[in-house]
Each structure stands twice: as structure tokens, then as C-alpha cells.
Amino acid sequence: MGTKIVILGAGYGGVMTSVKLQKILNYNEAEVTVVNQHDYHYLTTWLHLPAAGTIHHDNCRIDIESIIDTNQFNFVKGTVESIQPDNKQVSLADGRVLDYDYLVVGLGSEPETFGISGLKEHAFTISNINSVRLIKEHIDYMFAKFTQEPDRADYLTFIVGGAGFTGMEFVGELCDRIPALCKEFDVDPAHVQIYNVEAAPTALPGFDPDLIDYAVELLSSKGVTFKINTPIKECTPDGVVLADGEEIKAKTVVWTGGVRGNSVIEKSGFEVIRGRVKVDEYLRAPGYDDVFVIGDGSLVIDETQNRPFPPTAQIAMQQGEALAENLAKSIRGGQITKFQPDLKGTVASLGKGEGIGIVGNKKVFGSTAAMLKEVIDHRYLYKIGGIGLVMKKSKF
Amino acid sequence: MGTKIVILGAGYGGVMTSVKLQKILNYNEAEVTVVNQHDYHYLTTWLHLPAAGTIHHDNCRIDIESIIDTNQFNFVKGTVESIQPDNKQVSLADGRVLDYDYLVVGLGSEPETFGISGLKEHAFTISNINSVRLIKEHIDYMFAKFTQEPDRADYLTFIVGGAGFTGMEFVGELCDRIPALCKEFDVDPAHVQIYNVEAAPTALPGFDPDLIDYAVELLSSKGVTFKINTPIKECTPDGVVLADGEEIKAKTVVWTGGVRGNSVIEKSGFEVIRGRVKVDEYLRAPGYDDVFVIGDGSLVIDETQNRPFPPTAQIAMQQGEALAENLAKSIRGGQITKFQPDLKGTVASLGKGEGIGIVGNKKVFGSTAAMLKEVIDHRYLYKIGGIGLVMKKSKF
Numbered sequence: 059m060g061t062k063i064v065i066l067g068a069g070y071g072g073v074m075t076s077v078k079l080q081k082i083l084n085y086n087e088a089e090v091t092v093v094n095q096h097d098y099h100y101l102t103t104w105l106h107l108p109a110a111g112t113i114h115h116d117n118c119r120i121d122i123e124s125i126i127d128t129n130q131f132n133f134v135k136g137t138v139e140s141i142q143p144d145n146k147q148v149s150l151a152d153g154r155v156l157d158y159d160y161l162v163v164g165l166g167s168e169p170e171t172f173g174i175s176g177l178k179e180h181a182f183t184i185s186n187i188n189s190v191r192l193i194k195e196h197i198d199y200m201f202a203k204f205t206q207e208p209d210r211a212d213y214l215t216f217i218v219g220g221a222g223f224t225g226m227e228f229v230g231e232l233c234d235r236i237p238a239l240c241k242e243f244d245v246d247p248a249h250v251q252i253y254n255v256e257a258a259p260t261a262l263p264g265f266d267p268d269l270i271d272y273a274v275e276l277l278s279s280k281g282v283t284f285k286i287n288t289p290i291k292e293c294t295p296d297g298v299v300l301a302d303g304e305e306i307k308a309k310t311v312v313w314t315g316g317v318r319g320n321s322v323i324e325k326s327g328f329e330v331i332r333g334r335v336k337v338d339e340y341l342r343a344p345g346y347d348d349v350f351v352i353g354d355g356s357l358v359i360d361e362t363q364n365r366p367f368p369p370t371a372q373i374a375m376q377q378g379e380a381l382a383e384n385l386a387k388s389i390r391g392g393q394i395t396k397f398q399p400d401l402k403g404t405v406a407s408l409g410k411g412e413g414i415g416i417v418g419n420k421k422v423f424g425s426t427a428a429m430l431k432e433v434i435d436h437r438y439l440y441k442i443g444g445i446g447l448v449m450k451k452s453k454f
Numbered sequence: 455m456g457t458k459i460v461i462l463g464a465g466y467g468g469v470m471t472s473v474k475l476q477k478i479l480n481y482n483e484a485e486v487t488v489v490n491q492h493d494y495h496y497l498t499t500w501l502h503l504p505a506a507g508t509i510h511h512d513n514c515r516i517d518i519e520s521i522i523d524t525n526q527f528n529f530v531k532g533t534v535e536s537i538q539p540d541n542k543q544v545s546l547a548d549g550r551v552l553d554y555d556y557l558v559v560g561l562g563s564e565p566e567t568f569g570i571s572g573l574k575e576h577a578f579t580i581s582n583i584n585s586v587r588l589i590k591e592h593i594d595y596m597f598a599k600f601t602q603e604p605d606r607a608d609y610l611t612f613i614v615g616g617a618g619f620t621g622m623e624f625v626g627e628l629c630d631r632i633p634a635l636c637k638e639f640d641v642d643p644a645h646v647q648i649y650n651v652e653a654a655p656t657a658l659p660g661f662d663p664d665l666i667d668y669a670v671e672l673l674s675s676k677g678v679t680f681k682i683n684t685p686i687k688e689c690t691p692d693g694v695v696l697a698d699g700e701e702i703k704a705k706t707v708v709w710t711g712g713v714r715g716n717s718v719i720e721k722s723g724f725e726v727i728r729g730r731v732k733v734d735e736y737l738r739a740p741g742y743d744d745v746f747v748i749g750d751g752s753l754v755i756d757e758t759q760n761r762p763f764p765p766t767a768q769i770a771m772q773q774g775e776a777l778a779e780n781l782a783k784s785i786r787g788g789q790i791t792k793f794q795p796d797l798k799g800t801v802a803s804l805g806k807g808e809g810i811g812i813v814g815n816k817k818v819f820g821s822t823a824a825m826l827k828e829v830i831d832h833r834y835l836y837k838i839g840g841i842g843l844v845m846k847k848s849k850f
Contacts, residue, residue: 198595202590202591202592
């Protein structure tokens, strides 16, 4: 066989690398192995929907086999334990060891709790299919418990920590879901309280002020209480304690306040900043010409602003596509090219038919933003699975 | 206005009394008030189905307004606090007081825990819409939690205390639901454990041995572990401790081991045996010619066996119908007649298409029993709501 390429993770970055590489490579030109914890790929940017229960989690996942041709590439279902870059090896949790000539690390992110006490133990996170299915079932369960103990306001108090994109998108969905939940469980909607708590001096830090105002006003009008400029001091089994001393009793705390790179990267000895590898212009880990890091585990500096690009699906996908071309060039002995992100903008959904976004330099609101979000989602599905996948997974 | 009749509870007994009474009474012949905790009637004998999640709880409840004409009878949504039979008054939890000339007490049952420690605090019961909705959501939640902590076998261990009719019917449904739950949550069915624990020397004590064998073998073949002749010593947040010292770790314990009469009856000073009033042959509480007790709160002796009839929907319905006729006779100054149950038999479901039963002297098994159970259910719906209700609520 030819060159061994191992791709760790089938998230946005790993899947785009794989799909593109399958298009470029000829038969037997390389032996490619894709490793993923599950036998499905999930749409991380949709996870706030099944978390709130507005769509089923199956709508957010796609069998690996339906997007990657497993006759052409090997697929290994397994959890990565560590990478030994000096030996060019990867160890899996079940003891298997994989050799590589080129390694693609697309292992995604983990929640960043900034050392806030109790958050790791008591807060839910919007991280993967299992974690959002748990949030959905937990919320349903709290409604069922409330009908038995109607003096327990904490059962129907929902705290979302972090008013970034994920936090606000989730809050938007939750507002949409509450009427159905109240009907299902015979609960008066007046009993439900939703808090969105953010440490920064504004919601959506760094985003356009007009769009921030729009989002905050919209969600406030749906009943959300914002606590901005209010760090969480502690999370307990009973709720949260804020930095200003206020305690909010709630049986549901969802933490969306930040992510860091997968801990496997740091454990494997790579130099990291908040779990992320500051890759070179070819997406390589410092010191290793054969290890590429993409997606949430990579850190790419935006030279125009002199700060890292935020970790998004968009940049992960662009990295995956660029990397696939460079991998093909490498095994063919060609010259590899520099990665240059070409970010089109950012759109966030805020419940059904609502959203905000920046496309180019243009601000978009409301139904326009919601529609754009759908277009972006469909474009991705088309890229990885063609029109068939778009039809199958469409939220419409 | 004429005679004041107050009917407490809209269960099988209360509803049958009300429906029959509406048919017999002429306009303004009596002022009838029906008091119920909810604005719906629920089908107690179906509750094991939504508890397991095989049907939606809404299929087991019917708006009071759709079975009782609230132009003819008053409907009061409220919780009965106590009865003052010497003052001919009923006090509700919200402070309202109702006067009566004749009182019908059809307040149903409460779980009987026989003093087993921790059962009241930690076990679920199949008692009403809220309690079974909680069981269903709890089970779903346990599956969701297991996907996050796959070493927690207790999340997928289900203990049903009591192998009487309700216990075995619930276990049968649960077996039917497990495959769907495993699919929904990506769980290997091999992780699921179901125990049915019974203190008596046999499952379904007092029932026909052939039918008991059939039921136990059927459910065993579906994976249920029976622990017969094994009292539960204690229920804890972590599971149960059996009398023989064995501890089974389980986050779900459903207690179906027995019922007693509603505690309001005892609190109101009536003489009770396990919460039930031993009524006379006219269904009257001892010492009160104007207080009738029906359903699970009443105790009627089966003279042929010299022991109480078990509390069933069937006897409650017959009591309700007989009582309606006697109430009409009473207010018209006629002679009331003795209540004589005419029990047709007993049929229990054991999951979809399966069941056991005795009809007359005939034993029925399998699909015949399951079909008979449906016929019985439909007959009841027809009695209280006509063919429209049968069509609406049919489980087919």
C-alpha cells in the first residue's frame, strides 16, 4: 500500500478532509483511515435544536457510511487515547495502535469552564448527541416532576451560562419549546423562568451592537431574563451563585460559555493555548511536518485583527478542504499551499423564523437571517452528501 | 332547588354515578355537584401503558365536560380536604365548603406501602396521569444518562415491586417499550435488567395457577427476572434491599404492591379497614344513611368466599350505576335496592397482543385475552361517552 493517512475525528474538519480527499485521490494512491468515536457524524451547529427538543436528535446526525465510502477509506470506530508524534502512532482507548505517515487531528473541542467551581459536575453542555439528548430528557423530566411538586420553582427555572452564539441560539429554541412542554405536562407557562447569564459586559461579545440589541430585545420579549456583566461564581446541584452574591435556584444549568481543544492534544505533548494548537500557515503542528490540526483544536491567527479566528464550523470546513488538497499534493510530491480562510460571515438562529447575522459587511435580521441560516446548513449537507442528504435532513 | 347531591371524585365510580344519574334525573329534580381534582377523568386500568411509554398519557384521559353535561350538573375542580358527615358538609383544600343532602364518596385509592421503609420516598407508583407521566419521563431520562455514564448499570435496572395485576401488566408493557428505547438512545438491550419482586409465595396471588404459569413464563421469556416469595425490606435512593439480604441497585423502583382507600375518608372520622369503609348492602357508610362510598374506598364482602372483593374498575362501575338508581329513588321517595355485584371475570394485558384472564369459568390466554381486554375497555368508553369516545380513544 501507499502512504498512510490517518484522520482523527469525523466532525466538520475531519469529514470535509475525508470527502474532499476521496474525490481527489485515485484508487490505492494512499491508505486512508478515519477514526471516530461514533459511527455517525453530527451537525454541531444544529445541536441547540435537539437540546431544546424542537427537533429530534436523529436529524442532527448522519451515518459515516453514507458520507464516506468505506470501501475506499477504512473506518475505525474508536476513542483516541493519545498521539505519539515521534513514533508516528495513535493509540486508541481499546488498545489498538495505528501507524501513520500523515496525521489529521480533527478531534473537536471540550467545554471550557474557566475553573468555575461545580460547573463541570452540575452543568449540562451542548457538546454532542449524547449530551443534548440528556438535556432534552432532563428538561422533560423536570416538567414531569413539577406536576408532582408544584411548589418547586427550581424545576422550571432554566439557567443558560454564556450569551455567546450557542447560548443565545439555545435560549431562542427553548423559548419556542416551552409552550409545547407546558401543554404536554399541564403546566402554566407563568411558572417557567429562563435566565441567560453572561460574564462579559455585553451579550455576543465582539459582535455588532445593532444585532446584539435586536437579539437581546427579541429574547427578552419572549420572557428571557438577561444577566449581563454577571460572572457565575459557582454552580451547585441547586443552581448557581453569581459573582454579585445572588443565588438562582435551578435544577437545570446549561453551560455554553466557551470551548477549548480536545484534551488528547495536550496530553500527547503538543504545545497548546487553551487546548488548541497554534498551527503554521499549512495547518501543521509546530515541530511536526506530518501532523495537521484542524477545526476547534487548531488556532489560526487573524492577521488583520491580530487575534485568533473564533472556532467555527465554517473555518473547520475550509481547513478540511484545503488540507485534503495539500495531502494529495504531498503524497504526489507536489508543493503544498498556504491556508487562507475566506469567511463569509456569521448567522445565528434565535428560534423559529428568527435570527441575526453579518454577511460580508451587511447586517441581517429576523426571517432573512433565519433563511440564510438554512441556506448555510443546506450548503454544507450538499457538500458532504449531495442533494439526497439535503432532502433527508432538511429542517423545513 | 331540590335535593343536593355531591359526588366526590370522577373516577370509575364517580363517573358512572354521574353519567347514569344524568340519564335518569329530570330537569331540576336535584342539584348535583361533581368534585374532582382535575378537569379530566382518567382510565386507571390503562395507566401501565403511558407509564411504560407505549401510548401517550392523553389517550388515558377524557375531559370531564365531554362525559358529564355541565349545564345539568355543576362541576367543581378542587381537592377534597375533609368530610363533616354530621354537618353534611365537604371542605375543599381551597377553603370552599359544599353542603349536601346525599354524598357520594368515590375518591379512589392511595398506594399501600405496608410500612416498607423508603418506599413512599423513593418508589414511583402507577396512580394517576401525573405519576405515570413521571415514570415515563424518568425511564427516558435514565437511558439518556446511561449514554453518558455507561458503567452505571443501575440506570438501566428497573424494579417493579408487586407481581399483582398492575405490576405484571406494567412489566409486560415495559418489555415492549425497551427495544424502542434502546434504539432511541443507542443502547445495547443487553444492558437492560427488569426485576419483578413479589412478597407472596406466587405471582398473581389467588389467581388460577395455569394463568400464573403462562404469565410468568411469557414475561421471563421476554427477559424479566422474577423474585417471588421475596419481600422488599427497604427501598433506598439506590435501589432495594430484599428480605433475604440481597441488594439490587436500581434508579427506578415502581411500587405496585397494593392500594388502600383515600386518606380523606379516615381523616374525616369514618371507620376504615386499610383506608376502606365497609359499606352496608346499600353502599352506605356505617351510621350515615346519606353517605355512600363506592370504588376503591369501599369494602364489599364477597359472601361466597367470606373475604372482600378486590378493588377493581368493574365493581366500582357497577356500584356507580346501582347507586345512581338508588339516589333517584331516594329523592323520589322510593324504596332503594341492595347492591349485588355481578363480576364477569378478570383480564390482564401482558404487552401488545398478550394477556391472561378468567371470563366466567373459562381461562383465556394470549391474543384472545388481549382482544377481550380491548373489548372491555371499549365497552366502558361506550358506556360513558358513546361511540364517539370509543373512536377517539381506541388503542387500535
